[in-house]
Every structure is written in structure tokens, then in C-alpha cells.
Amino acid sequence: MLEMFEYGFMQRAFLAGVIIAVLASISGTFIVLRRYSMISETLAHSALVGVAIGLVAEYSPLWSAIVFAIISAWLIEYLRSSFSLYSDAVLSILLSGSLAIAVIIVSLGGAFNNSLFSYLFGSILSVSSEDVITIAIFGAISLGALLFFSKELYFVAYDEEVAKTSGIKVDFLNFLLVTVVAIIIALSIRVVGSLLIGALMVIPSVSALQFRVGLLKTVLISLVFALLSVICGMTLSFYFSLPSGATIVLCVLGIFIVSLVINRK
Amino acid sequence: MSIKFSVPIFDIKNLNFIIKGQTILSNISLEIFTSEYIAIIGPNGGGKTTLVRMLLELEKPSGGEVKIYGKKLSNFKEWHKIGYVPQRASHVDSSFPATVLDIVKMGRISQGGFFNSFKDEDKRAVHDAMLKMDILDLQNKMIGTLSGGQRQRVMIARALASKPQILILDEPNTGVDVASQKNFYALLKKLNKEEKITIVFITHDIGVIADDITRLFTINQKAIICNNPKQTLSCQEMSELYGIDAHLLHNHRHEH
Numbered sequence: 001m002l003e004m005f006e007y008g009f010m011q012r013a014f015l016a017g018v019i020i021a022v023l024a025s026i027s028g029t030f031i032v033l034r035r036y037s038m039i040s041e042t043l044a045h046s047a048l049v050g051v052a053i054g055l056v057a058e059y060s061p062l063w064s065a066i067v068f069a070i071i072s073a074w075l076i077e078y079l080r081s082s083f084s085l086y087s088d089a090v091l092s093i094l095l096s097g098s099l100a101i102a103v104i105i106v107s108l109g110g111a112f113n114n115s116l117f118s119y120l121f122g123s124i125l126s127v128s129s130e131d132v133i134t135i136a137i138f139g140a141i142s143l144g145a146l147l148f149f150s151k152e153l154y155f156v157a158y159d160e161e162v163a164k165t166s167g168i169k170v171d172f173l174n175f176l177l178v179t180v181v182a183i184i185i186a187l188s189i190r191v192v193g194s195l196l197i198g199a200l201m202v203i204p205s206v207s208a209l210q211f212r213v214g215l216l217k218t219v220l221i222s223l224v225f226a227l228l229s230v231i232c233g234m235t236l237s238f239y240f241s242l243p244s245g246a247t248i249v250l251c252v253l254g255i256f257i258v259s260l261v262i263n264r265k
Numbered sequence: 266m267s268i269k270f271s272v273p274i275f276d277i278k279n280l281n282f283i284i285k286g287q288t289i290l291s292n293i294s295l296e297i298f299t300s301e302y303i304a305i306i307g308p309n310g311g312g313k314t315t316l317v318r319m320l321l322e323l324e325k326p327s328g329g330e331v332k333i334y335g336k337k338l339s340n341f342k343e344w345h346k347i348g349y350v351p352q353r354a355s356h357v358d359s360s361f362p363a364t365v366l367d368i369v370k371m372g373r374i375s376q377g378g379f380f381n382s383f384k385d386e387d388k389r390a391v392h393d394a395m396l397k398m399d400i401l402d403l404q405n406k407m408i409g410t411l412s413g414g415q416r417q418r419v420m421i422a423r424a425l426a427s428k429p430q431i432l433i434l435d436e437p438n439t440g441v442d443v444a445s446q447k448n449f450y451a452l453l454k455k456l457n458k459e460e461k462i463t464i465v466f467i468t469h470d471i472g473v474i475a476d477d478i479t480r481l482f483t484i485n486q487k488a489i490i491c492n493n494p495k496q497t498l499s500c501q502e503m504s505e506l507y508g509i510d511a512h513l514l515h516n517h518r519h520e521h
Contacts, residue, residue, distance in 0.1 A: 033361070155371045158361060161351060165321045166427060167344030167375040209360055212407055218362040 004238045013124035013244070016132050016191050017230040021200070023139045023184045024192075025226035027146055028201035029219050031181055032209070033157035038088060039076065039178065040185060040198035042095040046072030047186045048102040048194045051119045056109030061119065062134060065189060069182035072098060077175055122193030122245025124237055135187045142180045149173060154215055193245035200226060203252045207259035225255045272335060273298050274431055274463055275320055280329035282315050289315050293329070293488045297465060299430075302457040304478045305467045311485035313467045314352065317435055320465075321349055345376050348424030350437040352467075359409030365419050366404040369395055372426030394425040398452070414445030421452075431463040432456065438468075450474050 004010045031039055050068035054061030072094055079090045106116055118126050146153070155163040156173050164170045181201075188197045208221035233248030240247075273296035280293040290312040297303055307313045318324040319331055322338045333341045372394065373387040395401045398418040403411065408419065417437055424432060434453075438446045450470075454477040456462045468474065471481065481491040 151371075151374050154363075154367075155374050158363060158368070158371065159351075161323055162349055162423075163371075163374075164323065165344060165347060165349040166372070167342065209362060212360065212409070213362060214364050214367055214407075215362045 004235065009125055009127065010234075010238060012127045012129060012132050013191060014231075014234060016127045016135050017124075017234055017244075017248075018227065019132075019135050019139050020184075020188045020191055021226035021230040022223060023143055024188060024197070024201045025204045025222040026143065026219055027177075027181050027184050028226075029205040029208070029215075029222050030146070030153050030157060030177055032202055032205040033154075034177070036087065037198075037202045037206075038091045038095075039073075039181060040201040042076065042091040042098070043069045043072055043178075043182045043185045044189060044194040044197045045095045045102070046098040047182075047189055048119065049098050049105065050186065051116070051189065051194070052102040052105040052109070055115055055119075056105055060130075062131060062186065062190065065186040066138070066183055068098075069186040070179055073178035073182035074175065077178055081171065081174075118193075119189055120193050120195050121243045122189070122191050122196060122248070124191065124234060124244040127190055131190055135190075138183055138187055142183050145176060146180055149176060153177060191244060192248060193243070196245035196249045199249040199252060200229070203249075203256050204229065207252075207256040210259040210263040212263070225252065225259075229255060273332075274334060276332040276335070277320075278330050278332075280316070280319065280331065281327045282312065282319065282324065283327040288486060290319075290326075290484070291486050293484075295482060295488055295490055297431075297463065300457070300461045300463055301480060302453070302464045302478045303466065303480050303482060304471055304474060305465065305482045305484055306469065306471050307484040313484045314435055316484055316488075317433055317465065317467060321347065321433065345427040346430045348372075348421075348427060348429030348432045350420050350424050350432070350434045352435045352437065361408060363408050364405050365395075365400055365408060365411070366391070368408055368419050369400075369404075369422045369426050372423040376427065390428055391426050394422040397425060397456075398422040412442075414442055414448075417445065417449065421449075425456075429462065431465065433465045435467045436469070438470075446470070446473075450477070453477070 005014070028040070031037060047065040047069040049072075050064035050066065051061040053059075053068075054064040057064075076090055076094060079085050080087055115126075117123075152163070152168050152173055155166075155168060156170055160170055185194075185197050185201070188200070192200050204222040204225035205218070207225050208218045211218070211221055213221070229248050229252035232251045234244055236242060236251070237244040237247040275295075275297040277293055277295050280290060281288070282290040293316065305313050305316070315324060319326050320333075331338050334343075334346075369391050370383070370387075373383065373390060376387070392401075395404060398421055400415065400418050400422055403415060403419070408416065411419065420437060421432075421434075432453075438449055450473055453464055453466065453474070457464050457477070466474070466478075475481075483489040483491065
């Protein structure tokens with residue numbers, strides 16, 4: 001099995017994958033608890049607009065993906081809080097809108113090729129050393145922000161109004177959470193793919209919640225599930241020449257089904 | 266009973282709330298003082314919850330002003346002095362990953378220091394709140410496994426953990442069994458008399474607590490303030506307030 005680590009691209013993909021598993025599972029727990037799971041899908045599609053611009057302009061798509069995911073996250077929060085729109089409706093509008101814009105850009109720029117395909121479904125071949133460094137640095141900052149405000153985010157997830165009346169800056173925390181999630185999603189699409197990153201964020205957390213334990217244990221279980229899925233998924237992807245994102249998601253789906261069955265009342 | 270009051274905790278002047286052209290509250294002016302036990306009654310949709318939400322800055326008034334400890338709400342920072350138990354207190358998401366202890370500790374979060382570490386003072390406050398609500402033995406249980414009455418006690422313990430000077434309760438006993446409600450009313454009385462916590466309580470069970478409260482506010486778009494709650498409201502006033510025959514609203518304050 002260690003044979004795959006003889007390849008430099010596999011070492012980089014594994015390193016990036018492990019970091020993404022940590023980031024996605026911890027941030028995913030907070031968005032699942034906030035009943036905000038769909039935001040991961042919407043932000044992944046918004047990041048795709050950045051990828052499209054990066055590909056057409058022949059500039060690193062990772063940076064433009066981060067910028068567009070953040071803009072979309074702020075727009076979602078703004079629309080939700082200022083226009084009393086339903087959250088799921090806002091997410092749905094931005095998801096379709098972003099995808100349409102991304103497709104038009106790549107179509108006009110003639111960039112419909114394998115490179116775009118790898119951003120849609122993830123590719124372990126395409127992770128560069130620069131990508132790993134960027135993922136590690138931005139990931140550490142995002143994770144630090146999440147952990148620093150974890151108690152407040154937990155309170156807001158449980159009861160937003162009571163948290164607000166106790167003096168917690170709920171609006172700031174909502175913006176912080178969506179910003180961090182936007183960055184993590186943009187960082188992840190290289191390995192997992194924009195169409196599948198939502199699954200890696202949401203499914204490990206939902207599986208961990210089936211065990212009905214406190215927050216810390218839920219986050220830890222979610223983390224273990226995400227790591228297990230990424231490691232198994234990448235290994236299978238390497239030996240059977242499968243797309244990494246899809247293989248990782250199938251692994252996490254398997255874990256979800258097992259979690260459901262063993263915790264059935 | 267003579268009540269001596271100084272600076273009001275809440276000073277509400279000419280408060281209006283209009284939403285989509287419909288007037289919910291009109292020209293409400295009232296004050297709430299230290300150590301009072303205020304009951305708020307009124308028909309559903311009469312604006313009781315809206316009034317309380319404006320006191321907590323959860324809704325912005327269409328007109329008028331609310332001051333808290335002499336300050337505008339927007340300038341007030343010491344929100345830990347206010348404990349709030351909302352209407353849906355006993356309804357919780359059964360799969361939320363939190364023990365009773367986790368929930369009560371939330372009451373101390375806004376007072377946390379750097380990195381939000383729990384100091385001895387916080388641990389004591391959490392312990393005292395659970396002791397008062399008699400839930401120490403439940404502290405490691407998941408919140409989703411508790412009964413409605415137990416959850417209600419947990420939510421009040423969370424509010425008490427911040428050592429509030431005012432406790433605002435919006436019908437938190439909806440859906441709770443009768444025995445738990447009786448204990449709950451006794452506890453509110455004790456918190457008000459012994460701990461001098463000001464209580465603002467939206468309720469429909471005015472008959473049960475009429476002997477405990479200091480004043481009664483009846484809210485139905487406008488406010489009627491009753492300074493001697495033991496007299497309660499006349500049938501005519503009740504009929505005007507609720508828009509139905511007040512004799513149907515008979516409450517069991519007395520033994521039959």
C-alpha cells in the first residue's frame with residue numbers, strides 16, 4: 001500500500017486531503033447544527049465562478065475561487081438578514097445563478113476541458129506543492145477563527161435569539177462562519193471537487209450526530225469519519241483510477257449508512 | 266403593599282410597533298423597577314411577546330423609545346444582567362449534541378475572558394444555577410432525553426447562570442405538566458423575594474400567581490397597568506381586553 005507514496009503527487013494529495021478532512025469536518029459540524037447544510041453546495045458552485053475566471057484568464061483558479069466564494073457567502077448573509085428571504089430559497093437562487101455564470105464564462109472563454117472537469121469532481125493528480133502550502137496556511141487561519149469562537153458559535157447554533165439577548169455578536173458570528181466555510185470550500189475543490197465538497201462537510205457531521213453525544217465528541221467522531229473517508233477514498237482512487245472526490249464521497253456515504261444502522265433505536 | 270422605586274430598569278415611552286400596515290402596539294408607556302414581579306397578560310396576538318422582544322432589542326420599534334438602566338438599548342452592553350427564557354423553552358431539537366451542563370454553561374459565555382476559558386467564578390455560577398433548579402443530577406444527560414418540565418428547568422438555569430438582575434420569561438411553561446408548573450411558580454416567587462431578581466413574566470395563568478406579583482400589565486395593542494393585582498381586572502375590563510365574555514376567563518385563585 002505504501003507504494004503509492006513513492007509518487008510525489010500522491011504525497012501532496014494525501015497531505016492536502018488530510019488537511020481538508022480536518023477543516024471540512026469541524027466547520028461542517030457548525031453549519032449542520034445551524035441547519036445550514038445547503039450553504040456548502042451553494043458556496044462550492046460560487047467558487048466555480050472563480051475557477052472559471054481563473055481558467056479563462058490563465059491565472060491560479062484557487063485565489064479567484066476563494067474571492068468568489070467569500071463574496072457569495074456575504075451576499076447570502078446580506079440577503080437573508082436584510083430582505084427577510086427564506087435561507088433555502090436564497091441558497092437555491094445563488095447556487096443556480098453561480099453555476100450559470102460559471103458555465104457561460106468557460107463557454108465564452110473556450111475553457112471547457114479536462115482542467116474544469118478536475119475542479120468539478122476533484123483530482124489527486126492536480127495538487128501542486130503551492131496548493132498544499134496555500135491550503136495549510138489558509139486552513140490554519142480559518143480553523144483558528146472557528147476554534148476561537150467555538151463556544152459562541154455553539155450557543156448561536158442552539159438558540160440564536162437567546163444568544164443575541166446575552167450580548168453575543170450574532171451577526172458578526174454568522175458572517176465569520178460563512179466566510180470561514182467559503183474559504184475552506186474554495187481550498188477543497190482541487191482535491192474533492194466543487195460538486196462533492198458539500199458531502200464531505202455535511203455527511204461526517206450528520207453521521208457523528210447519530211451517536212447522540214456532546215459537542216466535543218461529535219466533532220471528534222466527525223473528524224475521524226472525514227479522515228477515514230479521505231484516506232480510503234484516495235487509496236481506492238489511486239489503485240482503481242477513479243475520480244478522488246467521488247470515491248471519497250462514496251466512502252463517507254458508507255460510514256453514514258453504518259452510523260444510521262448501529263444507532264437505530 | 267407600598268413599593269418604593271428609584272430609577273427604572275426599563276423605561277418605555279410612547280412605544281409603537283407597526284408591521285405591514287398593521288398596528289401591533291400603540292403608544293405604550295410604562296416603567297419596570299428593581300425587585301418588581303410583573304405579570305403580563307393579554308390575548309394571543311395582542312402584542313405581549315412583541316413588547317418583550319423590543320425590550321431585548323430583538324425587534325426595533327416603529328416609534329417611541331426603550332431605555333434600560335437609563336441607557337438607550339443600542340448603548341447598553343451589560344446584557345448578562347438580563348436572563349431571557351423564550352416561549353419555546355421546553356421544545357428543543359432532540360438530536361442537538363449538548364448535555365444539560367453544556368446548555369447551562371452557555372449562560373456564562375458572554376462574560377468569558379480571553380480564549381473564553383471557564384474560570385472558577387463561572388463554574389460556581391453554573392453549579393449554583395443547577396442547584397437552584399434542582400438539576401445537578403441531570404447535568405451529564407443529553408438535553409434531548411429530558412421531559413418538558415426538566416428542559417424548562419434547564420433553560421431557566423441557563424438564564425440564572427449569568428447572575429441576572431432581571432429575568433424575562435415568555436410563557437416558558439407551555440406544554441409542561443401541572444406539577445412542574447406549580448414548582449415553577451414557587452421558584453419564581455422565591456427568586457423574586459429572596460434573591461431580589463426582577464421578574465417580567467408573560468403568562469395566561471394570572472389567577473395562580475396573583476398573590477405573588479407586584480403589578481399586572483395587560484397588553485392588547487394598548488397597555489393597561491394594574492398597580493393592585495389582587496383586585497385583578499373587572500369583568501368589563503377583561504371583556505374589553507380579550508373581546509369575549511370575561512366570565513369564561515374564570516381563574517382558580519380560590520378553593521371551591
